Amino acid sequence: MKVEQALELLPDLEALAPLRALLFSISRTDDRGMWASAGPYLTVGKRDVSPAELRRQLNRAVRVVTDHVQKLFTLYVDALEHQEAGDSRAAVTALLAAGRLEERLGRLRQAESWCAVALGIAAGLQDRRPEVEALSALGRLCLSLGRYEDSARNYQRALALAEAEFDQAGAIAACLGLGAVALERGEWTGVQAWYNRGLRQAEAASDGGMLGRIHHSLGELARRRGDATAASEHLRQARERLEAAGDEQEVARVLNTQGQVDAALGRGAAATAAYREGLAWARRAERDHGLEVTIRLNLSHQHIDSGQFLEAEEEIRRTEQVAIGASLTGRLVQIYTLFGRLRGRQGEDTGFVFFEQALELARQLQCAPLVLAQVFYEYGVFKEALGQAEEARAYLERARELLEATGGHAELERVKAELERLTA
Amino acid sequence: MTRSRGAAPGATDAADSAPRRPSLRLLAVGAGGGAAALQSVRQWAAETGAAFEYTPDLPSAARRLAAGACDVVLLVLGDRADEELAWWADAVRGAPQSPRLIACVQHASMGLVLRAEKLGIVDLLSLPVSRDALTRALERLRAATGETGIPLPAADPTATGQYALVGQSSAMLEVYKLLARVAPSAATVLIQGESGTGKEVVARAIHQQGPRAGSAFVAVNCAAIPENLLESELFGHEKGAFTGAVTRKPGRFELAVGGTLFLDEVADMSLALQAKILRAVQEREIERVGGGETIPVDVRLIAATNRNLRDAIAAQRFREDLYYRLAVVTIELPRLRERGDDLLLLAAHFVHQFNQRYAKSIGAISDRALDVLRQHDWIGNVRELRNVIERAVIVATDATLRVEHLPEELRGEEAALPGAAPGGLMTLAEAEARHITRVLAHTSGQISAAAELLGIHRNTLTRKIREYGL
Numbered sequence: 001m002k003v004e005q006a007l008e009l010l011p012d013l014e015a016l017a018p019l020r021a022l023l024f025s026i027s028r029t030d031d032r033g034m035w036a037s038a039g040p041y042l043t044v045g046k047r048d049v050s051p052a053e054l055r056r057q058l059n060r061a062v063r064v065v066t067d068h069v070q071k072l073f074t075l076y077v078d079a080l081e082h083q084e085a086g087d088s089r090a091a092v093t094a095l096l097a098a099g100r101l102e103e104r105l106g107r108l109r110q111a112e113s114w115c116a117v118a119l120g121i122a123a124g125l126q127d128r129r130p131e132v133e134a135l136s137a138l139g140r141l142c143l144s145l146g147r148y149e150d151s152a153r154n155y156q157r158a159l160a161l162a163e164a165e166f167d168q169a170g171a172i173a174a175c176l177g178l179g180a181v182a183l184e185r186g187e188w189t190g191v192q193a194w195y196n197r198g199l200r201q202a203e204a205a206s207d208g209g210m211l212g213r214i215h216h217s218l219g220e221l222a223r224r225r226g227d228a229t230a231a232s233e234h235l236r237q238a239r240e241r242l243e244a245a246g247d248e249q250e251v252a253r254v255l256n257t258q259g260q261v262d263a264a265l266g267r268g269a270a271a272t273a274a275y276r277e278g279l280a281w282a283r284r285a286e287r288d289h290g291l292e293v294t295i296r297l298n299l300s301h302q303h304i305d306s307g308q309f310l311e312a313e314e315e316i317r318r319t320e321q322v323a324i325g326a327s328l329t330g331r332l333v334q335i336y337t338l339f340g341r342l343r344g345r346q347g348e349d350t351g352f353v354f355f356e357q358a359l360e361l362a363r364q365l366q367c368a369p370l371v372l373a374q375v376f377y378e379y380g381v382f383k384e385a386l387g388q389a390e391e392a393r394a395y396l397e398r399a400r401e402l403l404e405a406t407g408g409h410a411e412l413e414r415v416k417a418e419l420e421r422l423t424a
Numbered sequence: 425m426t427r428s429r430g431a432a433p434g435a436t437d438a439a440d441s442a443p444r445r446p447s448l449r450l451l452a453v454g455a456g457g458g459a460a461a462l463q464s465v466r467q468w469a470a471e472t473g474a475a476f477e478y479t480p481d482l483p484s485a486a487r488r489l490a491a492g493a494c495d496v497v498l499l500v501l502g503d504r505a506d507e508e509l510a511w512w513a514d515a516v517r518g519a520p521q522s523p524r525l526i527a528c529v530q531h532a533s534m535g536l537v538l539r540a541e542k543l544g545i546v547d548l549l550s551l552p553v554s555r556d557a558l559t560r561a562l563e564r565l566r567a568a569t570g571e572t573g574i575p576l577p578a579a580d581p582t583a584t585g586q587y588a589l590v591g592q593s594s595a596m597l598e599v600y601k602l603l604a605r606v607a608p609s610a611a612t613v614l615i616q617g618e619s620g621t622g623k624e625v626v627a628r629a630i631h632q633q634g635p636r637a638g639s640a641f642v643a644v645n646c647a648a649i650p651e652n653l654l655e656s657e658l659f660g661h662e663k664g665a666f667t668g669a670v671t672r673k674p675g676r677f678e679l680a681v682g683g684t685l686f687l688d689e690v691a692d693m694s695l696a697l698q699a700k701i702l703r704a705v706q707e708r709e710i711e712r713v714g715g716g717e718t719i720p721v722d723v724r725l726i727a728a729t730n731r732n733l734r735d736a737i738a739a740q741r742f743r744e745d746l747y748y749r750l751a752v753v754t755i756e757l758p759r760l761r762e763r764g765d766d767l768l769l770l771a772a773h774f775v776h777q778f779n780q781r782y783a784k785s786i787g788a789i790s791d792r793a794l795d796v797l798r799q800h801d802w803i804g805n806v807r808e809l810r811n812v813i814e815r816a817v818i819v820a821t822d823a824t825l826r827v828e829h830l831p832e833e834l835r836g837e838e839a840a841l842p843g844a845a846p847g848g849l850m851t852l853a854e855a856e857a858r859h860i861t862r863v864l865a866h867t868s869g870q871i872s873a874a875a876e877l878l879g880i881h882r883n884t885l886t887r888k889i890r891e892y893g894l
Contacts, residue, residue, distance in 0.1 A: 005651075030865070030867075031803050031865060032803055032804075033619075034804070035619045035620045035803060035805070035808050036619040036620075036647065036689065036730060037619065037620075037624060037645055037647070037648075037688050037807075038645050038647035038648040038689055039619070040648075041645065041648035041649075043650075046647070046650075050870060052872070053870075269520075273486075273491075276489070276490055276518055277486040277487055277490065279515070280483040280485065280515070281482075281483050283511060299518075310811075310815060311518070350645055350648055350649070353648055353649055353650060353653075356650060356653055356668075357650065359668070360650070390671045391671050394671060
């Protein structure tokens with residue numbers, strides 16, 4: 001049975017999300033399937049799933065869910081006991097820990113609810129540090145959800161409180177958060193100001209790891225502004241400090257950004273080498289599948305841009321396998337969007353199936369509007385390349401609407417430019 | 425062929441004492457406490473004329489790979505040997521010069537050996553590494569220098585483009601005869617054959633040699649398109665007919681008017697859609713999704729499938745009446761394994777095609793590489809061969825395709841060629857483990873189905889899988 005057929009029997013309920021994730025993770029495709037004429041267009045919906053295999057794996061999935069719920073319930077009871085004992089600070093810590101648990105599973109809205117409750121209690125405390133923590137957590141979550149204004153508001157409040165309380169770590173985190181929001185909005189001057197402010201504070205605190213992270217952020221800013229020299233210099237400094245601090249995952253992220261800088265300069269071999277080394281660092285650290293998917297996606301982009309379609313195809317398939325195996329279903333939206341882009345470059349009109357699958361997954365998983373906008377943008381470009389101007393315009397307009405609503409200015413400029421090109 | 429290069433200055437402690445042999449550059453990676461295990465290897469490598477470099481660190485190994493600084497990576501696997509092997513196979517695939525891998529492990533299960541073979545690992549050595557084992561592995565790599573080039577046959581000048589029919593085997597001659605008879609008629613044709621046997625190529629040939637050659641050839645892959653979109657793809661839709669119907673769009677039937685509509689993987693359609701196709705075939709008219717207008721469609725229909733439609737009818741997954749409508753003439757395509765020397769002709773055709781695309785001038789294939797190609801199972805048939813040749817052409821740097829240019833999966837099969845296995849014939853347990861692995865791959869890992877094919881009880885198979893570490 002195909003996954004798409006199995007999903008028809010599964011109601012669209014939040015409580016069934018773990019079952020849906022299990023269905024995806026146990027789905028398979030055999031070698032014959034890959035070589036069939038439909039093989040190049042294979043998406044998760046077309047993979048095979050066996051009810052017997054699903055039944056065998058049910059207990060494991062239920063155990064994972066039970067463990068998660070048990071941890072949440074325990075943290076709630078902890079919070080309750082602390083509150084009863086008059087230790088509200090500890091109660092806030094427990095509630096924020098519950099939020100982090102949800103966040104780690106990609107349940108951002110649920111995480112937000114926990115943090116909002118934590119903030120409510122923290123706001124009544126004399127010690128303002130728990131409030132700074134709760135506000136920073138909310139800022140981070142809103143940023144991930146693409147709600148930039150909410151994110152900025154939370155980070156601003158966190159910064160004001162942290163500075164008043166001489167909470168240096170809290171202030172640095174808030175500066176980085178505000179910089180990240182401004183980065184998504186394309187407000188380059190604002191980003192630079194926030195990161196510099198964070199940098200000064202981190203230098204004062206002699207926090208090597210944090211300095212490394214801020215240099216990485218500055219490198220990312222320079223990359224987006226097209227200043228490769230400045231980007232490379234910041235990334236070099238970031239790497240130096242992060243290697244010294246032993247932060248392997250962050251080094252992997254720095255190399256990922258370095259790969260993007262090299263790719264933008266047309267230095268394909270250097271970009272590929274940076275991504276590959278990034279994967280090696282990521283492998284040395286505790287395995288973070290999300291990070292691996294990110295680097296592999298960029299590597300695939302690099303292959304597509306340099307016309308290495310075979311390599312791109314293999315790399316995207318490997319990325320898909322990592323995402324499915326690790327139940328990172330949300331990342332499949334990006335993976336299929338990239339697959340669609342590849343097929344577009346190859347002039348294959350059946351590539352539309354990848355965009356349709358990406359949109360279907362984005363709907364099922366209630367992805368952030370920014371993610372959806374990226375799918376519509378790439379779908380529009382794909383249709384345009386095939387000479388289907390009317391459809392291309394419709395998808396690009398949809399992307400523009402979504403970006404205008406969320407305030408993703410950097411992306412919005414790209415969409416507008418494409419629309420103008422289409423009109424011209 | 426193993427490349428012959430000088431040792432990188434400063435990076436190695438190469439032995440200059442064996443000038444008669446081609447110098448291999450060996451990069452040993454001992455992450456996770458493997459350093460001790462590799463101490464003696466340094467000395468033995470020097471004695472066999474290999475340049476040796478050691479790195480305990482995975483990221484620096486990745487940097488050396490990116491710099492093209494080695495021909496062979498010797499790695500010590502840790503507790504997660506399976507995962508590490510797969511990671512390394514991936515890492516060297518992307519590296520310049522495609523270095524080969526030799527892995528060392530404390531306890532190798534049969535399953536790990538087979539997986540290593542599948543990934544194209546040259547050898548899996550037991551720790552502590554013995555001098556003999558290392559020498560044998562390096563000799564195997566050097567043996568490739570003995571490959572002899574065979575000139576590729578000239579490409580058939582009439583067989584041009586992506587959809588050329590290539591082959592002179594008797595099985596294909598029968599196909600050509602049938603094709604020549606059916607092409608001038610208006611008959612609906614059903615093409616059957618395994619994946620990758622060239623069903624679309626034959627469909628295009630029928631179209632091009634028929635009376636509708638001047639009009640469109642429109643192909644739809646019914647297995648690729650999600651079920652909920654297939655109807656609108658075939659029959660078109662009106663604007664707003666459903667979410668996502670952003671514009672009015674003609675379907676493939678309409679686009680093919682006057683020409684040929686090729687329905688690939690036709691067995692993958694739902695019964696409901698099969699009924700609609702039947703109506704379109706019988707009445708020669710369609711309705712767009714969300715539209716009330718009837719649109720006449722004059723198309724020649726060619727359908728294809730890799731499944732046995734009679735079985736599908738018996739299982740009530742395919743309409744019998746539609747089958748008889750489609751199978752007015754049936755063409756069966758042979759598997760690549762049944763086409764004998766067509767393999768060489770096809771290889772030559774693809775080399776010619778990709779020479780042009782990638783600006784190469786490959787004119788020969790080594791005897792060893794050809795043996796590997798002949799030995800391979802080709803479950804993906806011609807499509808798989810095309811893919812293998814394309815990859816080989818991309819990585820080849822001179823005028824001959826050699827084993828080293830073939831993908832890892834095929835290079836792994838080199839071990840099974842006569843004279844290739846230094847250990848001689850395999851044991852009964854090895855043969856059994858290999859066969860079980862093949863059957864499991866065939867059933868996509870479904871144990872019950874594999875047990876049925878093997879003719880043993882499920883529990884017995886489960887025990888053997890555990891025993892062999894598959």
